[in-house]
Amino acid sequence: MKHLLHLTLFVLLAGPALAVDGVVLINQSIALAGGVTPGDTPGFPVTISLSGSYRLSGNLVVPDANTTALQITANNVTIDLNGFSIIGPVVCSGFPTSCAPTGTGAGIDGGAFNGVMVLHGVVTGMGGTGISLFGIGARVEDTRALGNGGTGISVGHATVSFSEASNNGFIGFDGEGMFISDTASFNGSHGIHLQFAAGSVVMNSRVSSNNGTGILAAVPATISGNAAYFNQVGISGCGSITSNSAAFNTSGDIVAGCTRANNYPAP
Numbered sequence: 001m002k003h004l005l006h007l008t009l010f011v012l013l014a015g016p017a018l019a020v021d022g023v024v025l026i027n028q029s030i031a032l033a034g035g036v037t038p039g040d041t042p043g044f045p046v047t048i049s050l051s052g053s054y055r056l057s058g059n060l061v062v063p064d065a066n067t068t069a070l071q072i073t074a075n076n077v078t079i080d081l082n083g084f085s086i087i088g089p090v091v092c093s094g095f096p097t098s099c100a101p102t103g104t105g106a107g108i109d110g111g112a113f114n115g116v117m118v119l120h121g122v123v124t125g126m127g128g129t130g131i132s133l134f135g136i137g138a139r140v141e142d143t144r145a146l147g148n149g150g151t152g153i154s155v156g157h158a159t160v161s162f163s164e165a166s167n168n169g170f171i172g173f174d175g176e177g178m179f180i181s182d183t184a185s186f187n188g189s190h191g192i193h194l195q196f197a198a199g200s201v202v203m204n205s206r207v208s209s210n211n212g213t214g215i216l217a218a219v220p221a222t223i224s225g226n227a228a229y230f231n232q233v234g235i236s237g238c239g240s241i242t243s244n245s246a247a248f249n250t251s252g253d254i255v256a257g258c259t260r261a262n263n264y265p266a267p
Contacts, residue, residue, distance in 0.1 A: 017057070023080070026070075037074075045071035045109070052077065053086050056121065057086040065090055065103030065127025065149060072110040072156040075135070079108060081121020081143065088125035092147040096211035099169035102149035103127025110135060112156075113138030119142055129154050130168065138177075145172075152187065156196060165191075172210065176200045176219075185209050190216045191231065198239070202226055206224075214249065220258065228253070239265075 017025040026036060026046060034042035037049040045068040048054060052212045054077065060069050069086045070079065086107040092099035105128045107123030110116040114135035122144045123130040130145030131153045138158035145152030151174045152165030158177035165172035165184050172184030176196045182205040184191030191207035191214045194200040198220040206227045214228035219238025224261030226244045228234035234246030234253040243262045246253035253265055260267035 003047055005079040021056045025055055026060070027056065028060055031060055031069075039073075047071050047073060048077055048079075048263045049073045051075055053080065054078065055080040056086075058173065059085045059087055060127070061087045062089075062105060064088075065105055067103075067105045067127075068109050068168040069106070069123075069126070070108045072108070072113055072116055075113050076115040077110070077113070078117045078119070080119050081123075083121055085122040085124060088124070088127060088148070090125040090127055090147065090149045090169075092149070092169055092188075095186065095209070097167055097169055097186055099147070099149040099188070101127065102169060106130070106132050107145070107148070108132070110138065114138075117141070118197045122146060124148065126150075128210070130165070131155075133158055134175075152184075171212075172207075179203070179205055181205060183207075184214070190214070191228075192216070193218070194221045194237070195219060207231060 024142045031046045039049050040047040042063050051074050062069050105127040107126045110133040111135045112134045115137045116133050120142045126148045128150040130148040134155045134156040140160045143163045144182040147167045149169045151171045152168040153173050155175040161180040167186045169188045171193050172187040173192045179202045185208045187210045190212035191210040194217045200221040202223045204225045209230045213233040213236045214231035215235045220239035222240045224242050228246040231249045233251050234249035236255040238258040240259040241256040245264045
């Protein structure tokens, strides 16, 4: 009986911490201990190799600009930052924004794994990209990428909503998908950059004081109901560009082709 009790305690202590709802909890001490999922070694990055839900129960602080905090290697993973932050050593300041030291570390790297969601928190001070998700069905919601050395949030096939990417050394939001009610300001380059494939959507977002174009569509896109102020260029691209407002942009407010209607100022 004593041996059985000891074995049970060992299994409980060795395994990842679980919330009452079965979500796997992650904090600094758990990250440093390792064993969150199979193949996760002590320290950073925390490797998430199993589908499921994971929740921060404290801030994560990486030691240098080249270290990634969370590395996802499975489909259908949900990361709930739970109001906490992933924090790196990078400091961004000035206008145009300049960051140091820069590096290759990401706050959350989902690679090309599908169905990855990131919710409810902050990623700041990473050497490279704050959040990188390139799988199908990715989602970022109610999340802020602030003061990262590279791009704030970089995605493919994603929905990014009610989120902010500001004071990053390069682009605020980059990639393809749907960007709804987002904010991008004081980034070292563009606020929202649409690329890769036609058909992306930017709606009801605010882009301001970016050292590039507020919203730049390198491929045909739908850009509607947005506000662009104090950027180098307000909105530029082709597609359906309607019902936007832009003002006080240095080199042009709305520089657009294709379908244009009800913008202020015209076109």
